[in-house]
Amino acid sequence: MNTAQNSSHVDRFQSSQAARKFYLEHLTELLRDSRLISDSAISAMIGGCGIYFDEMMNKRRQGSFEEEVRGLTSSRISLVGDDDLELDIRLDNLCNRLIESTSVPLWKTHLRFATILGRPDLPKNDNPVGPRGVTQGLHDLFSAAGASSLEKKFELLERIEVSLLTSLPGIYGQLDDFLQSIGVEVTQPPIASVQPPSRTPAAKPEPRLSASPVMPGAGEHPASATHALLSQGALDNLMFRLDQMERGQQNSLDFLTATSPKLETLIPELFGETGSNEETAPLVLQSDALGIPANSLEGQAIDLTGRFFNNLFSDPAIPGVLKETVAKLQVRVARIAVRDRSLYTRADHPCRQLIDRMATLLFGLPPTVPASHPVCRQLIETCDRLRQDNAGDASAFALAAAELEAQIGARHQKIFEAAAPYHPFLRQLDRREQADREIGEYYARLHLDSLPELLRNFLVQDWKRLLERAWFEQGQGGPAWQERTETLNALVWSFRPKADGEQRRALAQKLPGVLQAIKDGMETLGIAAETQTRILDACFELQTRALRPNGSEPPPPVGASVALAEVHQGHGIRQLSIGLLEAGNRALHTIDYQLPPATEGRNPVFSAGEWMEIKVDDVDQQLCLCLQSASTGRCLFFNPETDLALAIHPQLLAEQLKKGSARHLGQPGLFATLLSRISAS
Template identity: 25%
Template sequence: MRTDAKVVHLKAVPEKPASPAGRLPVALISVRDKAAQQLRQALQVLLDNADDSLFEIADRATSNAEQNAFFEAMRDLRMKRRSIERGFLQQIFESFARLNQYEIGKPAEPENLSFDNLTLVQNDELEESVAIDTMVTKVTSRAALPLTHLTTRMNALVSRKLDDKSNPLGPQALCQYFLESCRSLGVEIKVKLIILKLFERYVLADLDQLYAEANQTLIGAGILPELQSAPPRRSQRHAPAATTGGVSSATYGDSASHAEDVGMHEAFGALQSLLSELRGSALPARSIPSDAIPISSGDLMRLLSHMQARTPQLIDDFDLQGQLEQLLHKVSAKSGKSRVVGEVDEDVINLVSMLFEFILDDRTLPDSLKALIGRLQIPLLKVAVLDKSFFSRGSHPARRLLNEIATAAMGWGDQDEAQRDSLYQKIEQVVARLLNDFVDDPGIFSELLADFLAFTGDERRRSELLEQRTRDAEEGRAKAEMARQEVEQVLNERLLGKTLPEVVVRLLQEAWSKVLLLTCLKHGTQSEQWDAALATMDDLIWSVAPHDDPESRERLLKLVPSLLKALREGLVSAAFDPFSTGEFFTQLEALHVQALQQFDQPSAQPAPVAVPPPSAAITGGRFEPSPSKPASEPPAPAMIEVVEEIMLLAPGESREQEPEINLADNDEALTQVDNLRVGSWVEFQEDEEHKLRCKLAAIIKPTGKYIFVNRTGMKVLEKTRMGLAIEFRRDAIRLLNDTLLFDRALESVIDNLRTLKSSNR
């Protein structure tokens, strides 16, 4: 057990030197340092208690193997706790350092997957993902308000757009930091899940307090003091279970709920005040007869349910407020009294109408899915009438369902009726279920959200696996292409401009190039194997070149056995065609015999010399011509001059170069290309009628290729940097905004209202 003091000096916390902290506002640095200290202390408590927890579980193990796994995990955790602490805090500081950098993103780290371990990896990742989602959901359910307020305040200080997921102190980010810092632990998934549970117990349990204190720090610096959060709660979770005292969980739950309700109504109240200030100027005034009686929210819900049952398939011309006015006229005529919607409910209707105006104009949503999502206007309006936190609580099930549908639809292209796939059908089911079954119980949204997340989770895992295979294949292609270019270079250096026997040129170009390619891919160009393959090629070229000095004859006699052996082994390793190999060696042997014959024919003695037959024996490590009958002079070998550069093309490959375009380094189109991040969704305008939605899956650095995939992870497009710049210059590419749909819509509505307010002053 550790007995270290729990007081930590922040100077010991690692910082990313490349991103100086001075770029952050002072208030944010204070939030970062206080949070880092609290999180580090909580992590130390976790690691202090991990031994006891794992030992207790090991003591209850049902087998020796299971018990040993826990003991090994305990040992591994003790040895690596320093690196875990350091890695966790390092990632927090790096995340804060990036807040004031305009950074589109970075490529996802490729995973080492193989067909043998694919199922195991998928199952382990699924369990890990479920555990993380559960932990994050628990935090957001109890600390949604202070977290949202903290994110809002941080957005007022930094240049990057944050949401609760990307907040460096959000539960999602903290879980990812911890997972990443524990990557070096060689533990099974069962042990990893237990360690994650400890992380939830000792670190995540106090996040509501951390958020509240961070909000107070920013309020003290004058950052959005009008947002009111609940006061920080002091946790007593570290006290022994039998002696834990204080306020009961039920009592705290009631007080926390009350504080949250107050905050939610304040947020809705701020929207109402904006509307009231504009009513009669920028917005139409309420024309209410003097004898008008406002209908109750319950009556409004019944009218909306009546309209919901008659929601048209096409919502382009659907006027919700007009339809509601008609129903109110009928009700008024029937009752004999003028009935109107109450002011609060009318504000809700106006806000939801404005939100859907943005959604139906949003260019990120495919047109065919806009019609489906537009039919959710009445169900979401009913939710907003029932629960005003809909406008301010990011974790609200109805709001999340809308965001998840929009996110899933990001890569969905408009297709014909017959081609509509499972995603479209799933969204249709969600819409139909809400229109048919939702009356006044918002619980249906939680049920549909869970079902939709399960569906999209399965789709996402399948697409990620296919996308990873696509990346692996492209990286393999890039390596092969670079290796072919390397082999081309060494072949051209040795052959271009030379006149050599045709059989040797063919042997090098058709056969030995494959040996070089395989060696380059397996061992690289700095390896002994690569040097040996080049030496064999150089020896072969020398052995068929003309020589007339005695030293060359001696060298050739010594060289030929080892040369033939190296050639044969190399071609066998490259699985070259044995029949062609035999043909090559027969002709090569004849060349060597002829070369030796030329050495043995002095110009002063014209008498013929015995020529070794092709089957001459190799004995004693030396090539010795066997005595035989005088033979006639063999015909001169066919010679060829290499005048064109050798190009090694893969099957179906061509080397057609894109048109050369000279763009300045600071050209806007190149800047747009360089700002693309892996994971960005874009839309290509292929022609007047067809658009292609795809995601940047990888940037292959050796070849400079940008690889795009569709929603299923399948490759659909490949572009160079210059090729993409051309597309940007002709406005054929449009970046798709991947921030949450509802948040964008609400932000747009608030901005519009504030603009109208400023213009009317």
């Protein structure tokens, strides 16, 4: 921007006098509103601030970068008494705190006074309304108030400094608006002015706002001489530009609701599910567009932040409402990146935690979810509160991240409650697995592999249904279970050759009762009469052979594994690897083993509230883990947005996670995921 052209449109003297009057009047109001000091003391302080204003306006010499970074202390080096030196140190400390708390609005006024004076190189310490003038006025206040001792001066200072720290930023903001209203434009000093970091300790500058970030893939240490550092003035101007950019971005995003109630609450029909879901065009951050050298540390921070957000905006899997909400924070994140080197290296940085939790809060929602969704409204409101925070530092992000963490916990609790009706389904699956395991172990001890196929199928499939019914009704200790197993034990015993007459007599006595119990069981099962006859004939043939004195021993069993496998090939939904349990208007998808694995306490343990992406009917579904069974480890997942519930065996889930057919959502977090894409590109 051309300073000469800007300054020609305004009368410098009139503008400076108007600014002087506006500043001193508002400073007077600040002091009177505090009700901490007398009117005479206020007049003395305002007089001192006015003298400082006039001195800076009449000061014509140009400053240097070294003067800027030395700050206040270099201007007050003199031979003074201990009390005066202690007071100067205290006032310098207050001045530094005022500069820090008013950095952006103060810098705006500085750029406008540079226009009034026609001095684009005006040192920041020569700002006529800067905190140095306030501390100079405090000396006059002490004299007017009769504070002769150091203790009384400190007492007065303690009474007024809180009011100054709280209200002075607002005065600078109002002064900036006033100067703009009378036609004073801002001067844009050459922001590309850089200073290479010196290797000599003597040339080390004072602590700065900037802390160089470590860039992924940069290939160089931050202290490398190839990385330039912006001068303090250029850095302040960069922060001013980012602030203006953020303000302009907020105006464009919020112009409909900036001074009025939310339109969603006034006209909800316009923001329903059928409303437009178009995304706002994202802002693009680039160092060259801001006039920042790309090889400077600040330029690298700006470019890395721009690339990070461009990756976020271009990811189709990220919901549009999340993109729009995070877009509002882009400039604020860039400001933190310029100041804080740890943003791109610290996994627990508050800014990173906030973006990760923003993504976590929206897990399970479709990419096209509207902003009117209750969860989205929570996210947007939290983001809006963060944007209203004037500091915008890492602590503000930490508070917002904690707020989101509470919202995530509350949402999980609602999902757990919504999944509670599926708990009986899970208990049913657990009982069926336990029944399968115990019945299978019982059959394995019988060694039925050598029996004819017809008879073996009847025992391991049909008779097993009677055992299951007895198990579910009364368990293994119940009379029905005892009756069914005793009948089966006696039948299998009747097939074995009898070595002596006593055993044959015992068989002859038991046989009618055993066959009648088998006949009754087949009637209960509803087996066809023809099939019953064939089964009884097969039994009679084996028992007749066993009664013969020279009856041969049947072939030795080939092992329990075949019988056990056949037991578990029976009928029923519990045997399916992929199934569905239904009751009323609820349905539970199941993904399970056909054979229950021997866990022996080795089941993987997962945490309630984990979100995973799992294939259900060949479709990737985002589901929240609501419960893991204590007895079998079986996991119950649910997503209220799709009304889909799933039960899956923990070992099977662990296998899918290992193979990649299922995955944890949020591991790694969204921030780290996008950052890794930048490193890989």
